[in-house]
Amino acid sequence: MRVKRYVVNALPEAVSLIRSELGKDAVILNTKEIKVGGFMGMFSKKKMEVIAAIETNQANPPAQAQRAPNPQVDAAVEQILQSVQRTATAVMEPPPAPLIDEQEKKRNEREQFIIDEIRDLKEYMVTLSKKQSQSTELSEHLIALSDHLAEQEMDSQWIERLLNEILDKQTEEGTSYNKEQVWEQAFLLLEAWLQPYSGSGISDQVRVVHFVGPTGVGKTTTIAKLAAEQTIKQGKKVGFITSDTYRIAAVDQLRTYANILNVPMEVVFSQMDLPRAFKQLEERELIYMDTAGRNFRSELHVSEVNSLLQTSEPSETVLVLSMTGKTRDMAAVADHFCKYGVRKVLFTKLDETSVYGAIFNLIMNYELLPTYMASGQTVPDDIESFKVDSYIRQLLRSSVS
Template identity: 70%
Template sequence: MRVKRYVVNALPEAVSMIKNELGKDAVILNTKEIKVGGFMGMFRKKKMEVIAAIESNPSKPAAKQLPQQQPHAPRMNAAIEQLIQGAQMASTAVLEAPETDKQPPKKEALEREQYIIDEIRDLRQMMVRMASGSSAEAAMTEALGDLKRRLEEQEMDVQWRERLIQTILDKQMEGKTEFTREQVWELASEQIGIWLQPFAGHGISTEARVVHFVGPTGVGKTTTIAKLAAEQTIKQGRKVGFITSDTYRIAAVDQLRTYANILNVPLEVVFSPMDLPKAFGQLTGCELIYMDTAGRNFRSELHVSEVNSLLQSNEPSETVLVLSMTGKTKDMADVAEHFRKYGVSKVLFTKLDETSVYGAIFNLVMCYELYPTYLASGQTVPDDIDLFDIDTYIQLLLGSKSR
């Protein structure tokens, strides 16, 4: 038997050292608190001494198969349980000692034993996590590895990525089989579809007369408004009006006015919330009003609150957050979080043709409970925009089943 002593700050620190140096079958024999260093017996630091061991001639490992459990976990857990019981017995002995014997040293001993118990419990929890992780790693097939890499490339949030992989792993372990790549992709598509289903089918409400579009600068709000307006006027035959408050960006008003002239749609320009009643009065004959707002640094809540003051209306209305797929996921999440505070729950994604990474859509939908309405790509009005469809999106996210 090979025995080794470790001196660490806390028990969990020794686990990785033991695993790396002695192997996964090592067991902890003993642990205790010691004091090291200092000067002339003073200023000594508390450390933990951990004694671990492993058999010198371990048995030959069995043939590789989908693991039911990791053998080293029960052995390590048994050793941990023994240590906890020993520490608890020592604590009980101190508590049951006669009153006259309970001097400060005994109190310190009790505190020390409790500290050891807490440390060992932390170690046990860590070992459970490690054992679970080892099982998942061992059961990871080539197809699952490909899926994991695909999800990482798509920047799917780690919590959802791990949940998806674990869901497929559980089904694989339950069936005691190894799924093909096509089966893995089908299971992943099915699970993602289940997660997204509650958020699908929520386009822009047909009951809303006023629709506000908000979002950072450069995400394509104005072009998106033109695409939707063209669909409503040309295909649906509805009377549409435009309002713009985007007076910060050079030529922003001219851009929307150009679209308004092409579509024969009236346009009103507002500079403050006080101008809104007059603008709505000029558009009383319109069945639907699209309002374009200025793009600002919406990672700042101050700018979000400023825009929110323009979104007040006595008419049936709703607000759609417009985000570009060329933006950073973290920045989009910050913007979404700020607007979510003001009740904005619908989102429209643009510039899908300028990226090959689509995980941000899933992340924002699942983490912020945003309802995707449309996916836009390209500059062609009115063609380059479609209602959000789960199957189409999943195909973009996961790519081809075959290589």
């Protein structure tokens, strides 16, 4: 038996070395944390000591025939192996139960647990093997598409699904797509996925539209753009309500737009003020309500704003999100508002970013209905209805060019 000692920073690093030096049949005999270096016991660094071995009669596979190291995969496998090893050690230890039949029962249960663990490990290894063999099938064009979508911050689950469906189409047609064909298929698939969520503008049947969202996403400017479109182009009588009394000059900003558009505006400080505001605007055909931007990663703040959205009038709520925000933060905000039935979303500041994957993630993961896409500060021009094909061209733009 050939035994070798490794001192590494973490287990995945050791697994990679063991596989490459001793081969795939090597086993880990022991692991423990040690300290190395330092001076007189100080400033030493923590390392992992890993003891591995392989039977000397087993051939060490040539380096070029070995699987390329994958630290994430090997770490997952190592966790399962350690679990099996801990369970096996537990089986060898005699239980303290005084009765022989109870000892036998527990021993059988533990042995069955080990068998189940090994079976699960085998199934897991088969799945990993399939994924690795599939990754070798990816052409340079598919890899380029995958890299581009990752840069666009599209979730990995959707990238993987997209590549798998393109691979399936190639298999069905018995061909290998060139660059243009790969991106054409990506466009068609993304379009088909998003199509059920298209055409979801603000309903003509509602009288009150609430706009909610974090601070600085452009709610007030967006309201002005939509109000200008309705008053100038559609000839509707529009009114404003604002509850954004937290932000300095927020009321003045909306009042300025109201004066320019000759639109009446009411200010409310709590839910108690809403009946008065609606009474003052009873002759208006359409009312846009601006709410305060808060830290909507907090469900408490979401519930506070939601209390202002209750009305007997036909209404709907639109979540406003800025494309300059972090994808993770936007997802957290959307998750909280979805709990209160908010399903429509409007994206702003598209001119300030080149990353558009968050839009796809929010639509697909939370089944949000996109209404408008806004960019720039010009009222009322810098806003347009969400169109699936235009959005996908933005998402794939640098790939197609």
